Amino acid sequence: MTKTLTDPVGELAGVGPARQKALVELGINTVADLLTYYPFRYDDLQVKDINEIADQEKVTLKGTVASEPVLVRFGRKKNRLNFRLLIDHDVYMVTFFNQPYLMKQIETGQALAVYGKWDAKRSSITGMKIINPNNAEEAFGSIYPASKSIKQGTIQKLVKQAYEAYQDSIVDVVPEPLIAKYRLLPRQQMIHDMHFPISQEASAAARRSATYEEFLMFQMQMQVLKRSDHDTDGIAIHYDNERLKAFIKTLPFELTHAQKRVVNEICLDLKSPKHMNRLLQGDVGSGKTIVAAIVMYAAITAGYQTALMAPTEILAEQHANNLARVFADTPVNVALLTGSTKPAARKTLLAALAAGEINLLIGTHALIQDGVDYANLGLVITDEQHRFGVNQRAAFRQKGGQPDALAMTATPIPRTLAITAYGEMDVSEIDELPAGRQPIQTTWVRSNQADNALVFVRKQLVAGSQVYVVTPLIEESETLDVKNAEALSENLQTYFAPDYTVGLLHGRMKPEEKEAVMADFKAGKIQLLVSTTVIEVGVDVKNATVMMIYDADRFGLAQLHQLRGRVGRGQKASYCILVADPKNQQGIERMQIMTETTNGFVLAQKDLELRGSGEVLGVKQSGMPSFKVGDPIADLNVLQVAQQDAHAIVATPKWDQQPENQALAHYLKGKLAAVGTLD
The missing domain is CATH 1.10.150 (DNA polymerase; domain 1)
Structure with a gap:
């Protein structure tokens, strides 16, 4: 075979x-x-001269076994193996822990190489493994x-x-002209030298080739998806411009220039017969939701249904309430579908949806499940786009006849990274805040000053405002010295009793429990809400003026910025208090920049520089790919070159039939079939 x-x-x-x-x-x-x-x-694993190594350095030493190995057992399943090694007329002690089977490999008078950690004070080495120093492929482990x-x-x-x-x-998947142009290694040699390099130079050359290959393959997927979207006949949504203008006039505020610009960009896409796949980026509080409402109304005037998908039930419910108010004086019928929707209500809702009676369906992942059938779906919007991957973006396309897709995110992503995470999408940006948004004053205090901060919090409560207090963990942890939400809420309840009520919100609560707590906070029954980052995305309580974040150095800048954006949503001056004792210079820098700027794009760029792309976007729960070799920040120039090359290949007529692209086309077909994105 x-x-x-x-x-x-x-x-x-x-x-x-x-x-x-x-x-x-x-x-x-x-x-x-x-x-x-x-x-x-x-x-x-190359043998080092004993005079050139530093204390605690991992090294390989080669010598002659000068004593019989002695095995000492202590405790359950614990043991220590000792012997002496003669190197250049001096004798050194070697110790292996919990590797008793090595006894058979050690004989007096035999030449031996040991890899381990050097202890300069004791002139001894704690062994990790015995190696064969004569095998070039074992020079690097x-x-x-x-x-x-x-x-x-x-x-x-x-x-x-x-x-x-x-x-x-193993065959080359990068086309031969590009291998020659960038002097890349053939793929067989690249894979060999990634795993078994004989020198640092061989390892570096393999990594360079592997980085380019990985970026090119990813960018090819993005470009093929983008071309497929643009070539796909989408829906030409001929909306009623007069009704749309009349609706915009009923809004209780004037749109910003940025909002008007992106509404025009999206409406142009709606009218086009080509399939829309657009990302709408806007900082916290920039007014993305009203843009979404306007473009959904446009689609509805043309007789189409629209859907809005949010990552959490709290956010989905909030969108449903807000949009029901926005559309109160219009014929738009808004419905909410989440995992908590009761079976009987769900059955009625799905029947109304299939019959075309619901114009706008809001919900969580429930919107893309089997059995959710739309009569005439024209526009799909995903909120907090970084929570959904390429596959989920694709799943919505299968609903109805290629509905136009708009994704929204309040996690500002620098252009450099948008190339990577959303390479298959067109990008619109809302780069100004609505008039009247209060700037949020941010201060950073050490934990020993937290009590002073609580005095300030009490003043805000006395003035009738409400307060968020955020902490990273739910319960006590032996390993992390952090304030946990349960203990903190008890302490604060004691501190503020009997004048104020403290509520608790965390990820392990049932959806109905979370909803009850949020409802009480919105209604003012709870004045101070202690929470994990459940409240990070989209929650809107206009009376909340203080965001106090304990152990703030444990959050990324983008996350801190999201949390800060939960206040300053009303007319009152608002404040963010960061409580943190950062352990290193990077942590100090992150706290300082939070106090210096409220611009999400500046913070996102800084977060990238300080932490790298994976942590910034939270790879596992995002559309951001987890690269095996390449780093989109450190290797940004390679990423951009790979994008240009991929664009040029896909722009060539019948590129996948060119002889030099056969292996690449075959590879991509397998990749895209695996993620269920293209046939």
Whole structure:
């Protein structure tokens, strides 16, 4: 049978059902996944001169075994193996912990190389492994991300086995002209040198080639999706311009120039017969929701249904309440569908939706489930776009006849990263705040000054305002010294009793419990709300004027900015108090910049510089891809070159039929089929 890289990893010797399950948990389903499961670092196993090494440095020492190995057992399953190593007329002690099986490999008078941590004071080494220094491929030890279910050594052995068995099946996927242009390694050599480099130079060359390949493959997916969207016949939504203008005039405020600009951009897309796939970026409080309301109304005047998907039930319900008010004097019929919708109500709602009686459906992921059928869906809006991946964006396209898609996010993403996360979308930005928005004064205090801050909080409560207090964790943690929400709410209730009521909101509460607490806070029955970041996105209580964040250095800048945006939504002056004792210069810088600017785009760029892309966007819950090798920030120039190259390839007529692009087209077809995005 012909070997191919798409073979399941279970085809390899020694991979039974349990091991295969452990590999799948690491994202390794096929041999190709295993071969591109690259090391995140290398141990330099080349033998060093003992006079050139620093204390606590990890090194390889080579010498002659000068004493019999002695094994001492202590405690349950614990042991220590000691022997002496003669190096250049001096004798050094070697200790291995919990590796008793090494006894068989150690004989007096034998030449031996030990890799471990050097202790300069004791002139000894704590061994990690015994290595063969004469094997060039072992000069650098590849270290892989492992898990409790599968050990480092097992991954190393499987990678070696897979490479030896499948190396002849590895073909170049980057087109030959680009390999020559950028002097990249052939793919077979690149994969070999990523796992088994014989020098730092070989490792660097392989990483350079792998970074470009990874970025090009991602950008190709984005460009193919974008072209597919633009080439797909979408819906030409011929809305009633007079009714739309009349609706905008009924709004109790004047739109900003930025809002007018993006409304025009989106309405142009609606009219076009091409499929719209647009991202609307706007800072906290910039008025994205009203833009969404206007463009949904436009689609509704043309006889189409619209849908708005939010990441949480709290946010979905808030949108439903707000939009019901906005559309109160219009014939728009607004409905809400979430996981909490009761079966009988759900059945009635779905029947009305299928009959075309509902113009605007708001909800969570429930909107894209099987059984939710629309009569005439024309426009889909996803709010807090960074919470939804490419696959979920695609799932909505399958509902109805290719409805136009608008995504919104209040997490400002610098243009550099928007290229990466949303490469298949057109981008609109609302870059000004509505008139009358109060600037929020931000201060940073150390935890020993928190009591003074609470005196200020009491003054705000006396003045009739409400307060948010945010903390990172729900319960006590042995490992993290953080204020947890439960203990903090009890302490604050004691502090402010009997004058004020303290509420508690966290992620482990049932949806109905969360809703009850939020309803009481909005109604003013709760004056001070202690919360984890459940309230981060979109919650709107105009009477709240203080956001106090404990252990603020444990949040990213974008997250802090989102939290800060929960206040300053009414007419009163508002405040954000950061309580933090940062442990390093980076933490101090993050607290300082929060006090210096309220511009989300400035903060997002700074967050990128300080923390890198993965943490900023929260890779696991975002549309942002988790790259194996490339770093979109450190390697931004490579990312941009890869985007230009991908654009040029896809713009070529019948690019996928050109001989040099055959392997690339085949690779992409497999990738896109796997994510269920294209046929």
